[in-house]
Amino acid sequence: MSAAREFYVGYLPQAPPALARTVRARVLLFLGLGLAGALLITAFQQPFSKAVFEFGKVRSFEGRIEVRPYPMLVVERPGAGDASRYLLVAFGKHGAEAEVGALAGRRVRLEGSLVYRDDQTMIELAEGSVEALDDSVRPEPSPSQAVDSRTFVGEIVDSKCFLGVMKPGNLKPHRACATRCISGGIPPILLVTDAEGLASYLLLTDAQGGPVGAEVVARGLVAEPVRITGAVHRLGDLRVLRADPSAWERIE
Amino acid sequence: MGHAYQAVGWNRQKKIYDRTLLLGVVLYLAVFLGVGFALHPEATAETMILRALGTAAFMLLHVVLAIGPLSRLDSRFLPLLYNRRHMGVTMFLLAFGHGAFSLLQFHGFGDVGPLVSLLVSNPRFDSLAQFPFQLLGALALFLLFLMAATSHDFWLTNLTAPVWKALHMLVYLAYGLIVMHVVLGVLQAETSPLLAGLLVLGMIVVLGLHLAAGWRERALDEPLDQLAREGFVDVGAFEEIPEACARVVTLGGDRVAVFRYGDRVSALSNACQHQNGPLGEGRIIDGFVTCPWHGYQYKPDCGASPEPFTERVPTFETRIVDGRVWVSPVAQAPGTYVEPARHPGRAR
Structure with a gap:
């Protein structure tokens, strides 16, 4: 009897033979499609950073x-x-x-x-x-005089995840985590990427050089394109961007 | 037909089904992680595991959704439908793994509880592009939980079939939420056109199969009432109904399965009391109408399941006149005995 004419009853011990062969072939096809999907999805992920x-x-x-x-x-x-x-x-x-x-x-x-x-x-x-x-x-050193005053367009990330704890540690899928990190006291960084894709990092502070965190979270500016104008200072080998958080702009 | 319930009523076919399902899931995760780490050695294990679990669940959801219409279009897919609830529960467990791990990863170990964080960490409800996609996934997971938790005949009986069916139709809402969860979430960062293309392909397959199956069903719902005489409707020639099978017709807005067995004809509601399976696509086995979905059985002359089971479906009066089968569109109460019509030329 052909598989189309055979009748399957699941609680019977044996499936009809032709139907069993047909089902086996289709299950293998499904399995093959699923594994091909796994291969393509995992292969076509964006490159991960070397952090x-x-x-x-x-x-x-x-x-x-x-x-x-x-x-x-x-x-x-x-x-x-x-x-x-x-x-x-x-x-x-x-x-x-x-x-x-x-x-x-x-x-x-x-x-x-x-x-x-x-x-x-x-x-x-x-x-x-x-x-x-x-x-x-030893008294804390003062940061250098402002070396520059500029406007930057970038993304606010939490330094811990972005520097290596999570990959990716930026963009929307990571937004909630970055928000919690910054809310919890992890220093926020402005990630600025130039036309060649090279990234630079600016430690964000308020206009007086004090920490920001609550303000960034309250304004919901994490992991979105933002424009910040402020004074760039050097603190040893760190670059610090001083700017009043109330003036940071979201770029819709 | 369970009158006493077990947590899982395994039988040989279900064991084969579940072993194959488990093998498929393990192979999927192994390929995703194995190839993923080979191609992306810098990737973190957490991200890869999250993505492996999430994509495995989503892909399995496509299979779950496709099996129904595939079975309507081709009865040779019915063996995949038989134990679909185990596939659904497996899919939920994968989704739960993805959701729980995400909650821990993105919302745990912070200054507020993970569930609070889930609700407050992205307040951009005013923006489509920035919309809090994780909440969409959480809502979908909740719906999947409701379905997985009630994916048992105990709940089918106690919630009643219409409520249970309505609850499990939420799978389509869950699917929509997950599509938006993916589009507004990971695809905002993973910008390969291939990934977006796979998502669209999956949606086309799911939607296309449902439309094709729905189109095919339309023909069954063509009413035959215009051929009525003396309160009976001509549903076709006796010889056109294959032995031990049925012809399905729509009478008075309801589908009726007209079974032929030997020289007799009996008519029952087409909807199995278990999960509304199409009885008319079943067979008569050992003298019982047997549902093609899960094998629930009914006596053809009274629509009652063999004792000790208690399921009953409505029956309809039948006549055979000049080799043609006539059926009354008036449904008798479920389980009502109706004398089968006999074909005089076929008497044994």
Whole structure:
């Protein structure tokens, strides 16, 4: 009997033979189509960045804590420049203010995992690992005079995810996460991409150089095209964009 | 026909079905992750797992939605329909994995709870392009949960068939929400035309199959009432109905399955009481009308399931005059015995 004439009853132990053969062939076809779909979808994803999060790899660091505009570890280095500055963040979507806020200007030893992308490096602190090495307090340096005053068009991202914890750590699918990170104290960065696709990063602060976070979240400006006009300062090897958050513009 | 319920009433065919389904899911995830990491060694495991689970669920949803119309168009797809609810529950579990992992990844470990974050982290309800797509996915997942949780004959019986059916029609709303979740979400960042093309292709397949099946069904709903005489309607020649099979006609707005078996003819409502399966596309096996979807059975002369089962469908009076079958469009109460009409020239 042909498969079309055979009648299938699911609770009977045996399917009619011709029908079973037909169904088998169709299931294999479905399976093949599904696997082809998996192949195409996974192959045609956008390239992932080469950013790195050394998850589970804990290193030890020594340096001096700065907390303005955001917590960072300043590690002196030989050669040109005064020091390397590593942004500090805590576990999850939290800044490091609670861990190091009271240690401004103090020398510390701490442990954490590196997060890095291009020339930017961050440390995710191992909880409870920060240890003050002495009682001396060095005043925090003032940022340089504004080297430039310019208007930038870019996207506000949270530095932790974008520098390597998540891929992708920008654009709309990541918006909610970036919002929570910035709300939790992770420093926001303006990501500016030029015509050649080269990215540059500007640490965002308010016009006085203080941290921003709540304002950015309240205005819902994360992960959308924005235009910001402000003064560019250098803080060691970091570029900082000072601008009043109330004047940041969403580009519809 | 379950009068006593088990969590899962496995039988040999269901085991084959479920093993094949599981193998398919595992192979899909293996190909997605294996090829994905080979081609994108810089990718993070979280992103790849999220995408593997999400796309697996979405692809399986297409299969779930396609099986119904495919079975209407070609009865050789019916074996795939038999255990479709296991496919639906599997699809929900994949979607749940995607949703739960996303909630943890994007909303967890922050300054507010993950569910609060889901509701407040993207306030751009005023913009289509920036619309909070994750809420669309969450709503779809909730609907899929309702369907998966009630995907059992216990709920079919206790909710009643119309309510259960209406609830499970929400799968189309869930599908629409997921399409928008994808369009307003990941496709805003993943800009390959191939990915958007696959989404459109999937929608065309789902919509096209439903339209084709609906078009085919229209012919069945052509009323025959103009051929009525003495309260009966001529539904065709006895010889045109294959042995142990039925002809489906529409009488008084309802589909009626007119079965021929031996020299007799009996007419029943075409809608199986279980899930409205088309009884008229079934067969008479061991003396019982057997539904092609899940094998529910009814006695042809009274529309009642064999004891101890309790399902009953309406019956209709029949006559055979000069080799033609006549059926009364007046439905008898479900389970009412109606003497089968006999073809005098076919008496054994």
